[in-house]
Amino acid sequence: MTESAIGLLAPDALRARFSAAMSAMYREEVPQYGALIELVKGINAQVLAADPVLHRQLRDSGELQRLDVERHGAIRVGTADELRWLTRLFALMGMQPVAYYDLAAAGVPVHSTAFRPVTAEGLKASPFRLFTSLLRLELIEDPVLRARAEAILARRQIFSGRARTAMVEAERKGGVADSEADGFVAAVLETFRWQRTASVDQATYQAMRQAHPLVADVVCFQGPHINHLTPRTLDIDAVQQAMPDFGIQPKAVIEGPPRRRLPLLLRQTSFIALRESILFREDDGHEVPGSHTARFGEIEQRGAALTAAGRARYDACLARAGQGEGTLDLGAAFADFPDDWASMQAEGLAHLEYQVAAGAVIPAGAEAWPVEVLLAHGLLSTRPLTYEDFLPVSAAGIFQSNLGEGGPGHYRAAPSRQAFEEAMGRPLLDEQDWYAAQSAASLQAARQQLEVQAGSR
Ligand code: OOG
Ligand code: NI
Secondary structure, eight states: OOOOOTTEEOHHHHHHHHHHHHHHHHHHHOHHHHHHHHHHHHHHHHHHHHOHHHHHHHHHTTOGGGTTSEEEEEEEEOOHHHHHHHHHHHHHTTOEEEEEEEOGGGTOSEEEEEEEOOSHHHHHHOOOEEEEEEEOGGGOOOHHHHHHHHHHHHHOOSSOHHHHHHHHHHHHHTSEEGGGHHHHHHHHHGGGSOOSBOSSOHHHHHHHHHHOHHHHHHHSSSSOOOOEEEEBOSOHHHHHHHGGGGTOOBOSSOBSSOOOSSOBSEEEEEEOOOEEEEEEEOTTSOEEEEEEEOOOEEEEEEOBOBOHHHHHHHHHHHHHHHHTTTSSOHHHHTTTSOOSHHHHHHTTOBOEEEEEOTTOOOOTTGGGSOHHHHHHTTSEEEEEOBOOSOOHHHHHHHHHHHHOSOSOSOOOOOOOHHHHHHHHTSOOBOHHHHHHHHHHHHHHHHHHHHHHHHHTO
């Protein structure tokens, strides 16, 4: 759905405005994040200057002007009702929930999805997505504390009356009017703003923090403050290395696969969350000063989307590195993962994007040939689809380096996609299905082009 009714702003355009407003707000709230953006810009410019081929590719694909724009942010919520309101808001901005991530296995008591555009045009127009986590209250062991957390969450309303009215109105009209978009964005943005005053007293905060720092972060504040934003870098190792020179302390390691000639999936790193002063609201009306650690900045570098087979191979390499407990370095653990496009394609490890090969002479009827024949005759070429989603092990690494110490370290709970979907009131989209569909669509488009090119000779 790219066409909107007269006077209504396209969802992709609304998302672009929302993400720009979010970025401006966050830069003001966390100045160090502004410094990170400047650093990323500088290094991206250096990479482009040194690599004219990459520069041309990014320019031709229309990606150059969006390079330094945020790729994603993250929030954490406490109830099904909150998740449902967010789902409605993000739908108005052309974002659908894709994939289920279980973080409990890695010691974080949440499960998550990411709201993101699901069309190629949407991703191009504004790549912004939101990693959204739902607290798993059942993982709070102490039943009294669990009931208290539940009661506190049940009382809170994360959207203002004005924001809710605006959303209901937009749903009724099928979109947000162009003339009302700025007001809409301003109203919904408030939900993600940092609140310096906690919604609970100090003792309650301490008790929640004891259960897990994340429990305190979700339960003890008025709303799901945005906890980081993430621009895209063309050289994550260079940014990681340069951070200290800019007065930014990076987390110890880059999450995800090692550096490769053909980048895989997603690599991420962040700077350590700030210790921020907050106020607790005591029962007698007094305010007591304290501190909380939640907000940080992150960068990401994206590579090839892997098929289920490729992903299994990736997970096995990662497990091998983990077993080495630091003795086996990441590069060595990935040594047998092919790092050239021909092998990756031959072994079916990556999702393919098809194009008509440049300069190919197209015989009549070629559009109906089997794809293997088209490839063998050099009429089509392929490249990897870019991975647009997240990685649970990496996400847990990012969570942990930013929450500080605390919590039991791991949970024995099984993943529960069904519980997440029930809370949300709708199914999650499957990321593997999505890449397969994108790949099929690119093949279809290439066949149409073959037909046109053959006919035009
Ligand atoms: C989310 C951490 C996960 C990512 O990029 O993998 C994440 C959080 O800390 O709330 O953002
Ligand atoms: Ni992130």
